[in-house]
Amino acid sequence: DVATSSSKLRGRAVIDHAVPTATARALAVLAPSAVRIGDGFQASGLRNREQVGGLTPRAAVEWASEQGSALALSWAESFLTAAESVGQQVASHFGKKLLNSSAPLDEEGLYFDFVHLVCRFSQEESQAQEAPEEFEEFSGYIPANAKDLFNQELTLEKAKAACSAALECEAFTFQAGAKPEEPRMVYFKAQWDLAGTGWRSFRRSPRAKEADAHAAHGDNCFEEGAFCVRKKPFYYWRSHAAVLFLHGPESGDFQGGDFFYAPSFRSPPELRVHVQPAPGRAVTFRAGAENIHGVEKVSSGTRCTLNHWLTPNAFQAAHKSELEDARKLLLRYKPKAEEL
Incomplete structure (x- = not known):
């Protein structure tokens, strides 16, 4: 069943309408303006003729407050709601409970380790800065x-x-x-x-990897010979992941950028299983060697997704309280915007 996008054995699934289509599209409208170039990536954000930007939930609220408009704060609130909804659906799909910082340490479930809005900006051949070969x-x-x-x-x-x-x-x-x-x-x-x-x-690095926006990889292990090794310095504590697509090629915002699964790090492109982005669609999977995955090159335009990584380890979960903290911050800013 390696050649399927949904598999109980491999722990992967496609969730259509994970958030309402209109919500996903609305998030996609302001996302390119909100993300910080290089956030979560190398400082320049340049990768294979793309520029990449990211934004965490708290940073999204801070950005919205800087805009000084109710529209931007409403967008940030939708960001938080979408992330919470996807997290709950992922946990439920795998028979778990989504936990936060108030949960007892002995309670079993999943915490957010990292939530990240990511936009990939394609760049014209003549304008792109050539990044050093890896x-x-x-x-x-x-x-x-x-x-x-x-x-x-x-x-x-x-x-x-x-x-x-x-x-x-x-x-x-x-x-x-x-x-x-x-x-x-x-x-x-x-x-x-x-x-x-x-x-x-x-x-x-293999030429096939250079053509991808994000080369085939595992989310909690790294390539070492023929194996995907789960240990430091990688994010070995992560157990599950999800990608929420905010729009698709039909929107006219971008071309390319398919999410894919691969049998191994170096599998030829013809063995990949593709999932085309669509607004409100999410892919979720166990974050291990059984789900090597990546993103194909965005040939034109800007592609944005809301990415989630989860862990059962309360001590390693970097974003255990991120959404709660972001909501508290949002409540402080909303009255000020309503006064304008």
């Missing part, structure tokens, strides 16, 4: 039989640039223990393989 780091060296290209004494950053510029370069080996800013002999290869210890090897 490399994956491994412990070990690439053996001599892996198609040598050339050797050169370079710093780590210059080695990455040299490999990116060489069409045939697949990876390179750099001396372990050397400081990145110190030139060292670098061995460039046209073929990937790994052996031994005492060296650092860097592999260019």
Whole structure:
């Protein structure tokens, strides 16, 4: 059942009308103006010819208050209500209860770990700033039989640039223990393989990944060889996730940007299971290796979603009280807006 968007075995489901269509569309209208570029991402927010912005619930209320209008505060209230509704539906779907900061620590259920409004802004080829190519780091060296290209004494950053510029370069080996800013002999290869210890090897990210807005990944584990490893420094405490789509391609706001499941990190695109965004539709899934997923490139326009991650761990739940705190803040600001 890996080739389905809903599966009890894998713990994934599509929930249509998770929030009313009109509510989702209304959230999509102001979302691009409200998000903070780079929030939750690298500072510039630039990723694969897209710029990404994010906004947490409390930040949404603060943004709305800065606008000084009842409309903006109503939008922030809809943001909080939508997040709470999706969280409750996710918990219910998996036979759990949605908990908050007032719940006894011994009560079983799910807490919000993080709630994040995310907008992806496509950028024209001529206007986009080219982000440096990504490399994956491994412990070990690439053996001599892996198609040598050339050797050169370079710093780590210059080695990455040299490999990116060489069409045939697949990876390179750099001396372990050397400081990145110190030139060292670098061995460039046209073929990937790994052996031994005492060296650092860097592999260019697969071309298929470069085409995606968010490459195939797990929400509580990271790729290590053929496995998805659930441990530090990743968000290993997360157990469930959900994505609420605020609009779809039919709105004319964007093209592309399909959510997808993949059998593995490096599965070819033809094995993906796609879920097309639609206003009010949500996907929910267990946040583990059984649900590797990603987002395909937004080819034009701006795509916004409301993302949720949940955990049974009260001590790790970063947003355990986020929605409660945001609502209290909203109540402080609403009377001021009504006086205007």
